[in-house]
Structure formats: structure tokens, C-alpha cells
Amino acid sequence: MNPNDLGTYTRNTWCPGCGNFSILNTMKTVLASLNDEGYPLDKVVLVSGIGCHAKIVDYLNVNSFYSIHGRTIPVATAIKLANPDLTVICHSGDGDSLAEGLDHLIFAAKRNIDITLILHDNRVYGLTTGQYTPTSPLGFKGKSTPLGTEELPMNPAELMLVSGASFIGRGYTHGIDLLKKLFKEAIMHKGFSFVDVLQVCVTYFNMYDTYNKRVYEVKDNDTSSFDEAMKIVRSWDYNSVESPIPLGKFYDRDLPRFDQVFPGYQPHKVDRDAEIKKMLESFI
């Protein structure tokens, strides 16, 4: 399959230079290669929230559920529970999943439900034209915080690790090869996969220079070790201007999953009328 065949007829409205283009192109490549390897795309469902990130589902000609702000996870969870054969991938933003819908994100990790969440982490609200998000650094001067924020950023990778996610990685939109590898492994992983993508917003928070200087890919780390993963995710707190920023796969474990243990009884196997009659008789 040619990755370019996965586009749609609609006009792309991201700003020129937006990091989302890298994510879109990576998704096209990864989905095409999954298809070629025997994972047909009719079994893939994309779910997005609201924000610049979310437009990706309009640009990919694949099954999709364009949800509302912060609410990718519950939709994706139910799609997976309805049909465990489906591969369900959430595209979400930092405002989307870490502010408006944080409870769902933590519960997805806690349940270790077999879905993937790709966090388009640009650390600013783009579509509402430039306010701080949960991952903006301390002192960030956005439209709602003209004097600079008074709060430290959240570390989503650390949060996901302690919440029970069984796959955690981080990529950068200048680094397509790593993104491809991470997306594919995350999608194939059985359990809740969280990929934090440092996605640059050229208009409201252009971090290209900073990231280019400081990112590095972790190698030979023990991805089955919680402690080692914790050390890596804590080595950069989304605030420090000095520490290097690790990229790569931090954690990858095979752990019990909600979709595995969920009692998904199949209705068609049951003679309902007889069961209803039986129950009514038991109520006499």
C-alpha cells in the first residue's frame, strides 16, 4: 500500500512547519506497513479529541471517531471492549488529555486497556491561539497568563508509568525514524501504550532550537525495569532548561489487561426470551 493513498480530499489547515505534519506522515507510513504485514486497516479505528492534533482524523482515510475535547479514551475503551479484534489508536493533545480529560488517561493506564494514545505534546493551546497547557514550563507567558504561569509543568511520562501504562515512549517531530518505530511498536503492544510526542507549534511555542540541542535517544535501556524507566522519565521534568531530553522506548511490559479480563459475554449465544421468562418466574 502506498502511504499517500491514505489521505483524504479535505484541505489541510495546519500552519506551515507544524509538527503535526510529521505525525501525519508517520501515521500514513506505519498504517500502510501494518496493512502490508497482514493487519488490514478496516480493523483500525482512530479516535481524536479536539485541538490542532485532532484534525489528523480528517486527513487519514481510515475509520475514525472525531470526539470532543479530552474524551478520546472512554470512546476508544468502549470500541475495544465492543470488539477486541479492532486496533484502536487515540490522537490526543496535551490540553486534551492532561487537562480536560486527565481522569480518563489515568484510568486507561490503570486498566492497561489494549489501546494506544499518541500525545501531540506541543505544550501550548494552538487552536485557541496560545494559552499555557499542563506541560508548559514555569513562567510561560501565554494569553491567559501574560505575567507567566505560576505552576510547574506535569510530567506525563512519569504519570503514566506510576498509573500502570505498560508501554511508554517519547518521540520528537524532527526524528521520523524513531517516531515510526515507536508508533508501530506502541500499536502492536498488547496493553495501554502511551507515546509522548514533542510536537512543535511553530506559531505559539517554537521549541525547535531547544529540542534540537537537547534531545538524545536512549539505547540499551532495560525496558522491563520500572525503576530504570522511572529514572529516565524523571531525568527531564519538562521544565529544566539544561537537562538533556531522552527519547525512545522507556518501558515495555506484558501485564494483565482490562480487555482480557472483561467479561464480554456474547448476546447472540443466549436465548433471551427464555432467560427473561426464567427471571420473571424467579420473581414470583
Add this chain to the structure above:
Amino acid sequence: MDDFSTLIGGIAGDGINEAGVTIGRLFNQLGYRIYMYYDYPSLIRGGHNSSLVRASSRKIGVHRDEVDVLIALNQDTIEIHKSRLKESSFIIYDLDKVKVDGISQKGCGLPVSKILKEEEAPPIMRNTCIIGGFCKVTGIEWPILESVLTKHIPKKLEQNLNVARKGYDAAVEYAKIERLRQPSLPILTGNQAIGLGLIKAGLQAYVAYPMTPASSLLDFMARSAQEFGLKVVHPESEIAVVLMALGFAYAGTKTAVGTSGGGFCLMTEGLSLAGNAELPIVIMMGQRTGPSTGLPTYTAQCDLHFVLNAGQGEFPRLIVAPGDAEDAYFWSGVALNMAWKYQVPAFILSDKTVSEALYSFDSASAGEPDEESPVVWDGQGTYNRYKYTESGVSPLAFPPDKRAIIKVDSYTHDEYGITTEDGKITTSMADKRMLKEKSLASEMEKYETVKTFGQGKTALVCWGSNKGVCIEAAELHGLKVVQVVMLSPFPREKLKKALSGVDRAIVVECNATAQLGRLARCNGIRFDQEILKYNGRPFSLDDLEAELGRVLK
């Protein structure tokens, strides 16, 4: 004996609800139709709980104020309920806990503590003991109690039977409840009837966060999941509940959710998404006394306009309000069928009274809400999730489908399901949604969405839980009853017809502003008078009689 009321009272934790159900079952075994009002505060242990069980030879849906037998597990029961005693009433009480000084009615104290001690029985069996005594007092033969306990309380059966027998033997005979020549019926709560109606119509998943008075529906669904092949999920919040339901619907799984006012507040954004994305969902909204936390365990009909108008933007919705267990069974199934046929949100608007009252259930008169098929894509050409059609309903497809790419969208979208800001498409999609409302309304023509009972120049107009009380009061006064079952789309012509020949229409509601009255006015129909109750308690038959005495003067 055509009308017999029994009240059992104690503290929360005494098993008062279950004791009331057991009393209901005893009458049921003798061929009576029963109705139980369960009154309890919002706490786990302590406080005062009471179950008021009324038995009659005919179908009933309301309680009376006076009782024939008062069963007191504690002193509070006497103090709180002595106003319910008539001269002929009989009191059964726990000798060790209750004093009946100054009460003129006959009674019988049972040595409950002594019996429990002899049988080394846990305190929860106090009610089994006293129900044993109740059977003797009312002339209900021992084998009937034995069979009820054996069937319904299999846990520690022998001990229960021993305790009950000693209670039976310690009591005196006072009255004789005659056996009626009619079959026993299933007795169930409104929530159980709602659950079974949904299941009958093909429900596949139930998602809910606990909230009174909807929690017992979640409990019922979770307990029955395996028997009926249901996926039952209790997620992190009502926001997750409604979004999960929409995820299930996208994947082709027929899903219902249940909540009360506060939880429904959290669902409204998802409700609007269901409206725009045209995803079917059934919402059981069990009203309770508001605003805000209000009286969590008490009743109200105060959310009609909230449910009518919830969610930003304009989109069609079905709202049905069952008035008893038969209505609950039938109309819940209809709600599920219509949600899927028209891809709209459908509400079962209940309240604490209907959801938690116990009814005799006559399935023959309820009607069977058989599963109906939604409009499914025929596989021809390119699949368009939001294809324009004559009915406004676009054929459904579900992933995985090799022939189709299925895109749903919370934004304004084109037929394919891709976001657009085009003005023409925006208008067309709004028209499509309004067309669905017309198609839905026209299909609902064939249903009895406005019911009438009896004849008269004066009519009581009601919706939901006041059905039972209105029917019985109307019979006594020679009035007509008009029950509006469907609140949206509003059945204006049917209501007009039901009111033709009526000189005076009195609307009876459990709210402070006559919400049905307001809805009818919006549709050009005026009621002449209002009888409203909004202290959290449902109308008893006597309440409504007293109000009618005042209003009909």
C-alpha cells in the same frame, strides 16, 4: 379484605427493604397485587427506614397513609408512624426494643432477642423473626412463609426458618388474609422492569456510575450480565459513561446508561455529541429531589425541561416517562428500538418512585418490546456515514467492514463524515436532523403515547409515577385520567384528542412549577388547575384525595 397495608420500620441495616419485599411476596402467594413504597434516608447504618406494602385484589400503583399492620423493629417506627394507625390496626413489635405505652390499638410483642439468642442467629434475622409473627397475626399459613423463604432467602435457610417459626409460634392470630382466586405475578422494581425491557429489545451493554435512584439498575445489570450476555461497565465518571456508550454505539453495540440529575449534568456534552454524530444512546434518567444534591433518596419530577433541553445545539430526542412496571418494561424497549432506528438519544425518564417501588408485574398487559432492526447499509457504492435520505436516517455500518470507511464527527461534517464549515452543508445537516425528528414522530403515531383511563368531564393529567395515584383517585371521583407517556416528540394531537369533551383539566405533578403544564402550553394546550407536591415524597392516595377535595369544590 380488598385493601391491606403493612408497614415495617427499623434502622438502616435492619434489612427493611428486603423485609418489605418478603411481605409483598407473601401477599403475592395468596393472589394479591402489591405495591411497595420504600422510604429511606441517605445513609448506610442507622436512621429510619420503612417499607409500606399495600396489597389489593386489583392492580395498584400507589400507597395509602393508613396501615392495617404496623411492624416495629424499633421505637422510632411507633413514634413516626403512629398517625397511620386506625382503630382496627394491629401492632407487631420487638418486645425488647419497643414500648407501646399509650397506644390503644391491639398488638403483640415478640421476644425477638430471646429467639435470636436461642438460634444463635445474627441481628439481621430480627426481621425474619418478626415476619414469622406477622404471618400468624394475619392468618397466613406457615407453609406459605416456608416456601417464600426457601425460594428467596436460600442463604442460611434452616436458621431463617427456625427463627421465623419461633416468631410465628410466639404470635397471636388476629385477622385472616383470604386467598384470592387469581395467579401470583412476578414482583419487581421499576428499575428491574426497565432493565428487562431493554434486554428484551436487544441491549448489549450497560454503562453507569452509581447514583440514587439509578444505582439499583446498575446492580441489576451487573448481576444479570452473564445470563443475558451483557457487557456492564462502571467507569470513572458520568462523562466517561456517556462517551463509552457512544464508543459502543459506533462499534454497533446497543447500549444504555443510567443516572440521576447530577450525573446527567455531566453527560450533557456527550449528549450533544450523540445528537450531532447521530449515535444511538438510551439514557435512563431517574429523577430525585433537586436542585443540586437535594434529597438523594427522595422523589421528584423536576427535570423534565432539563432533559428536554439538555445539550448545546438543536437535535431530536425521544423522551418517554413510564408510570409503572408494565410501562417501564414496554417503553424502555421502545426507547432502545427508536434510538437505533433514528440514531438519536432516547430517554427513559423515571423517578425514585417508579425506579425503586415494587410492583406486581403483569407481562400479558405490558406488551413485548421485540427487537427491531435499524437501517443498515446495503454495501453498494461508497459508504457515507451521513448520507442524505428521505427519512433523514443514514444507513449504518460498523467496523470492521472491508467495504466501508466509517467516520463519525463531533464537528459539522459532510456526508462522508469529514469536518466542514460550509454554510450550505451546515443547513443541510441541520435539516437532516430535523427530518429525523419528523420521521420519528410519525413512527410514534402508532404507539399509545397518550393513554386515557375512565370517563368524565374533569380530567387528571399526569406523567410518570403519578399514573397509579391518579387512576385510583379518578375512579373514586368519576374522573378521566390522561397520562402523557411520550414527552418528546410532543404528541400534541393525541393529547388534544384525549382532552376533547373535558371541561376541566387538572395537571398532577411532583414539582413546584407544573413542568408538564408548561410543556403543554408551549404546544398550545392549557390545563385549568394544578395539583403539585414537592416535598420529596410521592402522593399517597389520601394526599391526592385531600387535594381533589379542595380543588373540586
